[in-house]
Amino acid sequence: MKILFTGGSGKAGRHVIPYLRMQGHHVVNLDLVPLGQEGVVDLKTDITDAGQVAGAFASRVDLTTLDEGGGGGGYDAVVHFAAVPRIGLVPDVECYRVNVLGTYNVIEAALRAGIRKIVIASSETTYGICFAEGRMQPDYLPIDEDHPTVPHDSYAMSKVVNEATARSFQARSGADIYALRINNVIEPHEYARDFPDYFAEPDIRRRNIFAYIDARDLGQIVDLCLKAEGVGYRVFNAANDAPSVHLPTAEIVERWYSGVPVRRELGRFETLYSNARIRKELGFAERHPWWREVADPLGERGQASE
Numbered sequence: 001m002k003i004l005f006t007g008g009s010g011k012a013g014r015h016v017i018p019y020l021r022m023q024g025h026h027v028v029n030l031d032l033v034p035l036g037q038e039g040v041v042d043l044k045t046d047i048t049d050a051g052q053v054a055g056a057f058a059s060r061v062d063l064t065t066l067d068e069g070g071g072g073g074g075y076d077a078v079v080h081f082a083a084v085p086r087i088g089l090v091p092d093v094e095c096y097r098v099n100v101l102g103t104y105n106v107i108e109a110a111l112r113a114g115i116r117k118i119v120i121a122s123s124e125t126t127y128g129i130c131f132a133e134g135r136m137q138p139d140y141l142p143i144d145e146d147h148p149t150v151p152h153d154s155y156a157m158s159k160v161v162n163e164a165t166a167r168s169f170q171a172r173s174g175a176d177i178y179a180l181r182i183n184n185v186i187e188p189h190e191y192a193r194d195f196p197d198y199f200a201e202p203d204i205r206r207r208n209i210f211a212y213i214d215a216r217d218l219g220q221i222v223d224l225c226l227k228a229e230g231v232g233y234r235v236f237n238a239a240n241d242a243p244s245v246h247l248p249t250a251e252i253v254e255r256w257y258s259g260v261p262v263r264r265e266l267g268r269f270e271t272l273y274s275n276a277r278i279r280k281e282l283g284f285a286e287r288h289p290w291w292r293e294v295a296d297p298l299g300e301r302g303q304a305s306e
């Protein structure tokens with residue numbers, strides 16, 4: 001597929017794009033800063049400017065095919081990751097403005113360009129725990145896509161609004177539009193650097209509901225979304241199978257979630273941020289669990305026991 005990817009120069013995009021290219025996709029990256037990866041065209045575009053975004057969908061990006069004519073465009077799908085990725089980077093209202101306006105502009109322009117598959121980055125923060133004022137508990141565990149989304153902060157509010165925007169555009173167009181509620185993205189170099197701290201002090205991971213998504217496994221999820229057909233509007237949690245700490249799930253529940261209803265029996269090392277839907281409906285199968293990257297303090301998982 002020929003994919004227009006927004007925000008590909010960021011933490012997630014720089015791993016997702018190579019994964020998509022390995023699957024044979026052709027990727028053009030719309031971002032304020034270049035990704036600079038060989039084989040990926042960077043088109044500097046501000047997603048908050050509707051004119052730039054609409055223009056980007058039609059712009060010629062490949063100068064080597066000028067002789068053939070035909071101009072630009074011709075995308076099969078859009079993956080929209082560009083955003084201010086959390087509170088605390090710019091004033092709250094600017095985070096909200098960039099994310100909400102940018103997402104409206106990208107989806108509207110994509111549909112006007114005749115694109116029938118759009119994948120947008122939503123967030124775990126929509127569930128209201130990550131950036132909550134005070135210690136917020138989930139309504140129930142594991143957190144699945146039906147859990148209420150009533151966050152306190154402007155970043156998560158922008159993602160809730162973006163999901164509503166996506167849903168309405170889907171209803172109007174009949175296109176396939178999926179929102180990925182991505183958990184905390186972990187890049188390959190972060191396992192050795194950060195996970196020992198998570199094992200020593202698991203409470204660090206409380207606001208992420210102890211979950212994570214490997215950046216390369218996120219690539220697999222995006223690719224599965226691109227290959228799926230006729231799903232309409234759908235929200236998917238994006239997370240790996242196990243918590244990002246070494247503790248058994250039952251111990252995490254006992255220590256951190258006293259009084260929170262647990263709706264079903266959980267596996268010994270099952271994530272509390274359910275990825276059951278993406279596994280069941282799109283066939284996600286993680287390839288990069290943390291215990292292949294860093295030693296398990298319990299010694300139960302790891303390369304030796306594979």
Ligand SMILES: NC(=O)c1ccc[n+]([C@@H]2O[C@H](COP(=O)([O-])OP(=O)(O)OC[C@H]3O[C@@H](n4cnc5c(N)ncnc54)[C@H](O)[C@@H]3O)[C@@H](O)[C@H]2O)c1
Nearest residue numbers: 007009010011012032046047081082083085121182184185
């Ligand atoms: N990193 C995480 O743990 C995480 C978790 C959940 C959801 N997400 C979401 O996933 C997506 C990617 O996150 P990330 O961690 O790679 O973020 P990032 O900040 O590393 O990358 C975002 C990219 O968007 C670009 N961008 C920002 N404003 C723009 C604008 N106005 N026009 C064009 N480009 C603009 C930035 O230049 C950057 O390259 C975001 O939508 C984020 O909200 C990330």
